[in-house]
Each structure stands twice: as C-alpha cells, then as structure tokens.
Amino acid sequence: MKYSTSKENYIKAIYHLEQEDPVVSTNALARQLATKPASVTDMLKKLNEQELIHYEPYKGVKLTDSGNKLALQIIRKHRLWEFFLVEKLGFGWEEVHEIAEELEHISSKKLIDRLDEFLGRPKTDPHGDPIPDAAGIVPKIEKRCLLDLPIGVSADLISVSNQSADMLDLLRHHQIEIGTRLKITNRFRFDHSLQITVQGGPPVTISEQLAAHLFVAWAKDETD
C-alpha cells in the first residue's frame, strides 16, 4: 500500500508522540505538524478509515499494528538517508534532517534495502537515534540522560534529543559530538548547570537545558 506524503507525516508524528504519552491528542499533533486542530481531525478520520490508527472522537489516537509498522518504515528511511548525507556526502549533522524529511517519502522498498546495504547496515543515525531494520525491529540502545550521570564517572555521548541547528552549533562550539567522552566534575545548585570535561580536556560549564538533551552510556563499575 502507498500513502501520501501528508499521511506518512501524520503517522510518523503520532509514533513519536506516542513515545511520550501512549494516547495522542489532536492539539499535540497539530503543534507537531505545524497545522490546525481542525485539519488534524479531518485527517484522523481518514487514517482511521484506512485502519492505520485507532480513533474515536474526543478520545485521542493510537497507532494500529499496521500504522506502527508503517511509522517504523518511514523512520528507517529517514535515518538511513540522514546517515547517507553525513557519511557519504559530507553534510553537517544539523543540515540533514530537513532533506531527509523529503527523502523519507521515496517509495521504493528495494531502494532503501540497497541503500542500507551500501551504507554497511548502520545501527544509528548521525544524531545517535537507532535505525529500525527491514523487519521494523529497533535496536535497543542503553542510554541515560547526562543529568543522571554521577560526578566523576566517564561516559560516551550516545545521542541528542534535539537536532536544531542552534543546539548543534552549541555542541560544535564545545567540541562535543556523538562518541565524545564526557565527565561531570561539578554540579551547581543555583541553576542546575554542570561543569564537565570533554575528552579529558579543561572543565567547561553547560546549562541544564543543554544537558537535558544529551544522552550517554557508561559502564556500571567504571569510575576512572
């Protein structure tokens, strides 16, 4: 089955919002898709008709199994294209999201499987997000928010949960990227800002806001 770009964007948005709250509201969707609640209601009726979602008026929305499967296919395409753009074409990781937003709607299944193979079946995209495989299975990645990292423990940056150009600019300024080793050396009560070291370099401070978007992994017993 083939769906319009617009429908695919709705399904993907519902998938992402479901991660926060298992039942998705009309308003939340309208915000996410930069559209109006009335337009969302229209579309929800159609998606319900096609059994991609479970929808009852006033009761919010959930993906059906086939909706979920479709969402994962679109996310797979999005993240594989992002990987291609960064690794093969040399794009900066803050430039790729917008382009992938278009490429994710190219319909050929064979194309995406060949691309996956060509790229070496990557497990994560340039923002550290996991890439679902052809069967829709999402590799589980162990990660915790940087805010939860104990002082003095080294951890590697696994992913970022905000991919705005502004945030990624800031990260580049601190010379932080996916894979960079971070260690918290101090926490400040007043504004919850953190003093950290980057790759063992001199300590710098980052805001709570920034830290909240950084996700890291560390070994349980590693206290170097």
Next chain:
Amino acid sequence: MKYSTSKENYIKAIYHLEQEDPVVSTNALARQLATKPASVTDMLKKLNEQELIHYEPYKGVKLTDSGNKLALQIIRKHRLWEFFLVEKLGFGWEEVHEIAEELEHISSKKLIDRLDEFLGRPKTDPHGDPIPDAAGIVPKIEKRCLLDLPIGVSADLISVSNQSADMLDLLRHHQIEIGTRLKITNRFRFDHSLQITVQGGPPVTISEQLAAHLFVAWAKDETD
C-alpha cells in the same frame, strides 16, 4: 522558487517534446504525461501565469528561458540519481528510471551538487544521456543512429533512446550495453534488419526497430 512535482513533470515533458518539434501541442503533452487534454490546458494556464512557458490558446507551447533552466535542473537531478542507483547501489539500468522519477523532485540544491561531486561528476547517465552541469550546460555528445553506421566500421554504443524494461531485456540478451563495440556485417532489404557483431563475437541479427533506438560513435577513418 519551488514548484510542485506536477509542475516539474510538465516542464520536463515540454522540454523533451521540444526536442522533436519546437512547438508542443496539448495532445502531445497529454499523451506524454498520461493525462487528459483538458487537464493539460488547465495546467498550461498556470505555467504561463508563472512565466515558465509561452502559451496562447490554440497556438501550442514553448518553454521560456526560466522554464528551460528549470527543465535542465530537473533532468540533471534525474540523471545523477540514475547514475547513483546503477553505480553505487547496483541497480539494473532498466529499474532506475521509475525511482529517479521520484528522486528528481527532492528540492535541495546542495544535495544535488554534493551528489554530483560524490559520483565524480559523471558526464552521462546509465542510458548514455548527457547530464547537465550545475549551470545547466549539457555536454554535447557526438553520436549517430546505428542505422547510419556504414558496413564494416566498428563503433561504440553511446546511448539508447528507449529505456523500457522490454528493450533493455533484449539488449541484455544480445549482451549489448553502453560502451559495447558493434559492427554491421550485413543489411537486409526486406525488413531492414541488420546483421551485426557484438564485441567482435559471432554475427547476430537485430531488427530495424531495435537499431533505431541505438546510438553509436565511430572515428571517421576507422575501418578496421
């Protein structure tokens, strides 16, 4: 300026039809785009409004300079993606046209220039058609129809003017592809079929129909 997929397809179709006849008819466009003449008339009014074409009722249509420029950009994208699909992802040359028909509408200019660089700035696509450069300049490729090749002169296959799966299947059966060396050993008056050798192998016969879609280049004095 950004145009809809539909408008881009019209502009490209007009460009291709102009190569045959400098003034393009409503019916010819409808045939090419698999749509109805009435729909074409509707669209021509809009394209005229946007000054992509010169259109007067009943007088046919021509691209304006900006329409021509746009057509070349779309063709550039189409052919670069086809090259990518064959050379990097290992697709057969008969599979790529349909996928490129979608990819050609991805809007990022930077993407296409990076892709061009990544591919090594190819001059021709997998069907032997020239790829316009970023400025819209089409490399001029010397070629003549195989039907015009004198008997006994060796020539290389430069391009094919039909990319249907059926025709490309037939070529594969004869082990003919772009770059293959061909020589005519006999012409038959009755049906204008040709006896040819492929890469110096044993002679085979091909129909006039097939030969009409094959374009070759040979040196003036080469008579080996």
Next chain:
DNA sequence: ATTTTTTTTTAGTTTCGCCTAAAAATTATC
C-alpha cells in the same frame, strides 16, 4: 467553399489537504 474530422478549450465535478469560524464536548475551577 462547405462539410467533416481533429484538436483544444470551457464548464462543471471530484478528491485531497488545508483553512476559519462556530458549535459541542470535555476538563478545570470556584
């Protein structure tokens, strides 16, 4: 120069995806 045929345009609909404004349902507050 008519008449016939073909091509093209106009008129009127349809579907999709969006909008605004107003109504209805739900949720929060007093």
Next chain:
DNA sequence: GATAATTTTTAGGCGAAACTAAAAAAAAAT
C-alpha cells in the same frame, strides 16, 4: 454542581490537480 476555560469537532470554503461532457476553434477533406 454550576460556571468557566480548554479542547475537539463540525460546517463551510479554498486552491491544486485531476476528471467527463460539451462547446468552440482549427485543420483536413471533399
């Protein structure tokens, strides 16, 4: 529990891109 605020849906409409059927213009044939 009534009232107020918020959320969601309905009603009506719009632009894009297609369609069918009918009218008009152009081209071909007699």
